[in-house]
Amino acid sequence: MGFCWPDQVPLIFERSRKGRRGTLAPRREADPAALFGAENLRKTPPALPEVDELTVLRHYTNLSRRQVGVDTTFYPLGSCTMKYNPRVLEEAARLFVGLHPYQDEGTVQGALRLMFELGEYLKALTGMDAITLQPAAGAHGELTGILVIRAYHEDRGELKKRRVVLVPDSAHGSNPATSAMAGFEVREVPSDADGEVDLEALKRELGEHVAAIMLTNPNTLGLFERRILSLTEAAHAAGVQLYYDGANLNAIMGWARPGDMGFDVVHLNLHKTFATPHGGGGPGAGPVGVKAHLAPYLPVPLVEKTPAGYRLVTDRAKSIGRVRSFLGNFGVLVKAYAYIRLMGLAGLKRAAALSVLNARYLKELLKKRGYRVPYDGPTMHEFVAQPPEGLRALDVAKALLDEGFHPPTVYFPLIVKEALMIEPTETESRETLDAFAEAMGRIAERGLADPEWIKGAPYTTPVRRLDEVKANRRPRLRFGHRE
Amino acid sequence: MPYTPHTEEDIQAMLRALGLSRLEDLYAHLPQDLLNPPIALPEPMDEDALLRHLRDLAGENRAGKVFLGGGVRDHFIPAVVDTVASRGEFLTAYTPYQAEASQGVLQAIFEYQTMIAELTGLDVANASLYDGASALAEGVLLALRATRRMHVVVSQGVHPEYRAVLATYLNAVGATLDEVALDGDRTPAFPVAEDVGAVVVQSPNFLGRIETYGALAEAAHAAGALLVAVVDPLSLAVLRPPGELGADVAVGEGQPLGNPLGFGGPHFGFIAVREALLRQLPGRLVSMTEDAEGRRGFVLALSAREQHIRRAKAKSNITTNAQNAALRATVHLAALGPAGLRGVALGAAAAARRLYQLLLEAEGVAPLTTPPFFAEFALRLPKDPAEVRGLLAEAGFHGAYPIPEYGENAALFAASERMTEDDLLAFARAFFVAVGG
Numbered sequence: 031m032g033f034c035w036p037d038q039v040p041l042i043f044e045r046s047r048k049g050r051r052g053t054l055a056p057r058r059e060a061d062p063a064a065l066f067g068a069e070n071l072r073k074t075p076p077a078l079p080e081v082d083e084l085t086v087l088r089h090y091t092n093l094s095r096r097q098v099g100v101d102t103t104f105y106p107l108g109s110c111t112m113k114y115n116p117r118v119l120e121e122a123a124r125l126f127v128g129l130h131p132y133q134d135e136g137t138v139q140g141a142l143r144l145m146f147e148l149g150e151y152l153k154a155l156t157g158m159d160a161i162t163l164q165p166a167a168g169a170h171g172e173l174t175g176i177l178v179i180r181a182y183h184e185d186r187g188e189l190k191k192r193r194v195v196l197v198p199d200s201a202h203g204s205n206p207a208t209s210a211m212a213g214f215e216v217r218e219v220p221s222d223a224d225g226e227v228d229l230e231a232l233k234r235e236l237g238e239h240v241a242a243i244m245l246t247n248p249n250t251l252g253l254f255e256r257r258i259l260s261l262t263e264a265a266h267a268a269g270v271q272l273y274y275d276g277a278n279l280n281a282i283m284g285w286a287r288p289g290d291m292g293f294d295v296v297h298l299n300l301h302k303t304f305a306t307p308h309g310g311g312g313p314g315a316g317p318v319g320v321k322a323h324l325a326p327y328l329p330v331p332l333v334e335k336t337p338a339g340y341r342l343v344t345d346r347a348k349s350i351g352r353v354r355s356f357l358g359n360f361g362v363l364v365k366a367y368a369y370i371r372l373m374g375l376a377g378l379k380r381a382a383a384l385s386v387l388n389a390r391y392l393k394e395l396l397k398k399r400g401y402r403v404p405y406d407g408p409t410m411h412e413f414v415a416q417p418p419e420g421l422r423a424l425d426v427a428k429a430l431l432d433e434g435f436h437p438p439t440v441y442f443p444l445i446v447k448e449a450l451m452i453e454p455t456e457t458e459s460r461e462t463l464d465a466f467a468e469a470m471g472r473i474a475e476r477g478l479a480d481p482e483w484i485k486g487a488p489y490t491t492p493v494r495r496l497d498e499v500k501a502n503r504r505p506r507l508r509f510g511h512r513e
Numbered sequence: 514m515p516y517t518p519h520t521e522e523d524i525q526a527m528l529r530a531l532g533l534s535r536l537e538d539l540y541a542h543l544p545q546d547l548l549n550p551p552i553a554l555p556e557p558m559d560e561d562a563l564l565r566h567l568r569d570l571a572g573e574n575r576a577g578k579v580f581l582g583g584g585v586r587d588h589f590i591p592a593v594v595d596t597v598a599s600r601g602e603f604l605t606a607y608t609p610y611q612a613e614a615s616q617g618v619l620q621a622i623f624e625y626q627t628m629i630a631e632l633t634g635l636d637v638a639n640a641s642l643y644d645g646a647s648a649l650a651e652g653v654l655l656a657l658r659a660t661r662r663m664h665v666v667v668s669q670g671v672h673p674e675y676r677a678v679l680a681t682y683l684n685a686v687g688a689t690l691d692e693v694a695l696d697g698d699r700t701p702a703f704p705v706a707e708d709v710g711a712v713v714v715q716s717p718n719f720l721g722r723i724e725t726y727g728a729l730a731e732a733a734h735a736a737g738a739l740l741v742a743v744v745d746p747l748s749l750a751v752l753r754p755p756g757e758l759g760a761d762v763a764v765g766e767g768q769p770l771g772n773p774l775g776f777g778g779p780h781f782g783f784i785a786v787r788e789a790l791l792r793q794l795p796g797r798l799v800s801m802t803e804d805a806e807g808r809r810g811f812v813l814a815l816s817a818r819e820q821h822i823r824r825a826k827a828k829s830n831i832t833t834n835a836q837n838a839a840l841r842a843t844v845h846l847a848a849l850g851p852a853g854l855r856g857v858a859l860g861a862a863a864a865a866r867r868l869y870q871l872l873l874e875a876e877g878v879a880p881l882t883t884p885p886f887f888a889e890f891a892l893r894l895p896k897d898p899a900e901v902r903g904l905l906a907e908a909g910f911h912g913a914y915p916i917p918e919y920g921e922n923a924a925l926f927a928a929s930e931r932m933t934e935d936d937l938l939a940f941a942r943a944f945f946v947a948v949g950g
Contacts, residue, residue, distance in 0.1 A: 097617025101601025309837030356777025
């Protein structure tokens with residue numbers, strides 16, 4: 031098997047012919063010089079393509095055929111939760127697209143109610159007391175959450191001494207990057223032999239100089255931090271706030287809550303756990319839930335329920351301010367709301383359990399085919415494997431493309447050499463998992479027997495391996511750049 | 514169960530393969546105190562019931578013709594934009610890490626980068642940011658990195674919400690921010706001190722007025738600072754681009770290009786810079802390159818700037834951005850072309866000018882914005898604009914956003930090429946009633 035790809039697709043600019051027109055848009059007689067003053071006018075128009083509408087449609091349709099997504103392909107990209115995005119969610123979002131964020135509050139009561147209710151659901155699912163829906167993505171949520179913690183310490187007069195954020199060595203790269211953006215120094219905490227945070231090493235790092243710990247649970251090895259209650263207790267005793275990176279919430283949705291584990295702040299990736307599509311790199315949404323003591327610092331605006339209806343609150347003395355314009359990625363919020371209403375608690379719990387079942391089942395299949403699992407504990411929604419000795423993760427990933435599968439995340443987490451981080455999600459069937467494992471088995475066998483073959487993969491994709499060195503040395507970032 | 518393919522037989526067989534008997538066993542190693550917390554959620558619904566429920570919710574909103582702005586307006590969107598952007602290959606892909614299977618998204622981003630560079634008259638653009646406000650924050654942080662300075666001056670003409678987001682981001686890194694008050698509807702000339710890393714101006718500014726900031730850019734450069742311009746991408750079809758006016762960094766809200774109002778999101782933010790600042794850009798960048806057989810291909814480039822490689826030393830923490838909204842803009846710009854886009858931009862500006870003239874005929878209404886302006890303008894009303902906005906809504910129009918920061922009873926209006934002469938007249942009639950009563 032494999033994919034069916036269209037041939038080389040020229041750039042839209044290369045299809046341009048002078049004088050050719052596309053979609054007919056509304057227009058109005060106007061004299062630009064009279065409207066704007068001659069001195070403000072652009073002398074040469076932007077060199078946008080001049081193409082007819084069919085050419086536009088064919089061009090992007092054929093580009094889409096050089097692209098795989100969950101709709102076309104099993105996409106077990108670890109830490110990304112590439113589950114099916116039910117299409118009714120798209121229809122749900124379309125019901126609200128005509129609203130403007132500056133409308134009178136009395137005319138957007140349905141939209142505000144949806145936001146309020148979604149906030150209540152997410153609070154219930156995470157065990158948090160207050161929530162903001164403003165952040166536009168997971169990393170944006172991280173920044174928001176860390177700034178809330180920063181404001182809390184500042185308010186208590188402790189920010190000057192609490193300069194450090196601790197992250198495990200298995201953490202997502204966005205965790206240290208976020209901490210740095212919030213002006214903190216980052217220190218890494220090692221993992222223990224089982225792949226969980228080394229609790230003793232962490233305790234040694236704790237103290238009055240530490241502002242927060244950022245953790246993912248289950249962590250990026252797919253392992254639930256079993257000592258989480260001792261960990262959060264020790265941290266709180268040292269005045270340290272606990273941040274939960276929600277990238278892996280899918281594993282425990284409804285079964286256990288970060289709030290009950292002792293976390294003070296949680297961000298969620300609605301475009302992962304709550305089935306809203308990732309769009310090839312967004313837009314997503316990254317709501318942030320907090321415990322009551324941090325609620326005063328949440329960004330504005332917040333949706334409030336009053337006897338007279340829903341309203342937006344912007345006047346909050348201790349708030350960190352705004353993190354995004356308007357009301358956040360509202361359209362993504364509608365999809366997450368719709369998903370929760372479709373599933374109910376029982377549906378969410380079952381989805382979580384099946385995501386774990388699929389991952390565990392696939393792990394066993396791969397182990398039988400020579401793949402190694404260095405931290406082979408009770409993994410949950412994902413696991414990290416290594417290819418058989420002698421094979422490289424990158425080569426296995428590229429060979430998978432010829433088999434018609436999107437590869438797992440590779441070379442992450444950093445603590446596993448040649449890492450293949452695999453997250454099948456709950457929406458994949460047993461047959462798909464079996465077929466993927468068979469393909470992985472074929473690749474391992476042939477790759478070991480024929481090293482030249484695997485180094486050359488992929489062979490059937492629209493392009494072969496790309497010259498990244500050239501792209502980095504002499505980046506060409508637009509049509510005609512450096513020609 | 515919805516959206517999972519497992520039969521009971523599958524589940525039993527898979528559990529057996531793991532030596533387990535129930536799904537609950539998958540959670541047996543968690544601390545037992547944590548398991549199965551009481552969570553109150555509504556009962557699940559089928560798809561039809563869900564849509565009924567959501568239509569009811571949407572029915573609690575009040576539709577109407579939208580004469581509101583703030584950088585987000587009701588512009589024409591070609592139908593082909595929805596067709597392309599809702600294709601599953603684009604909609605359900607992740608960030609294009611595996612280039613060989615992601616040429617569609619990668620090439621679309623490359624085309625988008627080209628279009629943004631063209632519109633802004635700058636050398637390079639990234640793959641997108643969250644929105645206009647965070648794009649401004651990223652643009653200013655970029656300027657501070659490039660100048661190694663920690664002080665910023667921003668015009669009051671910059672969108673108030675963007676300034677608020679900027680303040681949040683700057684506070685986080687310990688940089689300081691000064692504001693320059695508008696003189697009427699324009700940013701006055703002001704001296705730029707030697708410690709300033711970025712000077713920020715918006716054109717058309719929040720009151721709609723087109724600002725000529727060439728002299729300000731020169732003053733900024735003379736002091737060793739960079740000029741960051743907040744721009745309306747649609748206006749750049751007809752107005753002088755920031756690259757020509759001396760801006761080093763251009764940022765903005767992409768909604769007017771192919772994205773619906775959507776209650777303020779999701780949309781996308783854009784950023785473009787001069788070549789010398791290329792390696793300071795945050796977020797994804799796509800470069801053209803070649804494959805092993807010499808064929809043209811596209812790949813994520815310069816990722817050593819990014820969080821997944823550089824971790825704490827990254828230029829930004831951004832990962833997921835707003836690719837599908839940026840794709841909408843790409844298709845929108847291709848479908849309209851330079852002539853179509855110019856027609857839309859002129860149509861919007863002409864409609865706004867006509868509306869301005871109509872509304873000024875009302876008694877007690879005074880202009881806060883003077884021409885030239887683009888698609889938005891501000892007026893001083895004879896009464897509380899919040900009340901006027903409410904009365905307009907009852908008449909089926911959304912307009913008159915209160916902007917008290919810019920004066921007593923100040924309100925913001927917008928128009929677009931979608932409004933016919935009848936629409937403008939009908940709005941004006943409702944406005945006369947609302948301000949007169």
